[in-house]
Amino acid sequence: MKKILLVLLVIIAVSCKNEAKKEIKKETIVAVKKEVFPTELGKVFEAHGGIDKWRKVKTLSFTKEDEVHTSDMNSRKILVNSPKYSLGFDGNEIWSLEEEKGSLKRDPAFYYNLYFYFYAMPFVLADDGIIYEKVADFVFEGINYPGYKISYKANVGTSPDDNYIVYYNAKTYQMEWLAYTVTFRTKSPVDNYKLIKYNAWENVNGFVLPKQITWYAKDKDDVYGPTTKIVDFKSPLASQAQLADSFFDKPIQ
Structure with missing residues (x-):
């Protein structure tokens, strides 16, 4: 694992040197350059x-x-590395390795790219095979947040029945909320959406990427409020430098 971390540090150094510090209606389509x-x-x-x-x-x-968490943006290979375990996707299969039995308390197939999706918002909502639908605004504390529902064509990804709704600031167009469903285990569509507030953002090589997210849930009065589940993202890197394919391979024991 030390070797893996050393390679990542080299890439970070190269990058820092080379890069500058339920109503649905028809929608007008606009080209963002080539897309x-x-x-x-x-x-x-x-x-x-x-x-x-x-x-x-x-x-x-x-x-x-x-x-x-480290990802190759072209192949979507991923490595998740911690002191007690590592897991990832090498382009062919999802693998995991524990240095202490029971230290990985989650299914690698579900977890390996989970936080990649949360972190790469809103850009992952421009992946291939996506269907866009305008939805009713999400209203929170008297403020309206317009939104788009993102669904997937059949056989796209490991959970094509997952749905996302991105809600954004009507004036700045910055993303504010994410609603999402989880169908990894059910393998069928569900209507129960979980809700995340994107609390803080930071500039990472010209991209506005999340710094902190908090899950929200409804109370007994059906009002949304923050839960204790808060995730901070640190040591961000968005680089045009590419890692070797072997970086994502399962370490040999």
């Missing part, structure tokens, strides 16, 4: 740094608690 999205959603991508620039990113990395 086409609903008008308002295109503006959300632009508010966060722009799709054209995002497509040039080859390595995305961040730290969550004691885990370092």
Whole structure:
């Protein structure tokens, strides 16, 4: 694992040196340079740094608690590395390795790219095979947040029945909320949405990426409020430098 971390540090150094510090209606479509999205959603991508620039990113990395998450943006290979375990996707299969039995208390197939999706918002909502639908505003504390529902065509990804709704600031077009469903275990559509508030953002090489997110839930009066589940993202990296394919391989014991 020390070897893996050393390679990542080299990439970070190279990057820092080379890069500058339920109502649905028909939607007008606007081209964001070479790609086409609903008008308002295109503006959300632009508010966060722009799709054209995002497509040039080859390595995305961040730290969550004691885990370092590193992704190849082209192949979507992923490595999650912590002191007690590591897991990832090498392009062919999902693997996991524990130094202490029982230290990995989650299904690698479900977990390996979970926080990649939460962190790479809103840009992952421009992936191939996506269907966009305008939805009713989400109203929180008297403020209206317009939104788009993102669903997937059949056989896209491991959970094509997952749905996301991104809600954004009507004036700045910055993303504010994410509603999502989880169908990994049920393998069928569900209507029970979980809700995340994107509390804080930071500039990472010209991209506005999340710094902290908090899960919200309804209380007995059916009013949304924050839960104790809060995630901080640290040590961010969005680089045009690319890691070797072997970086994502399962370590040999």
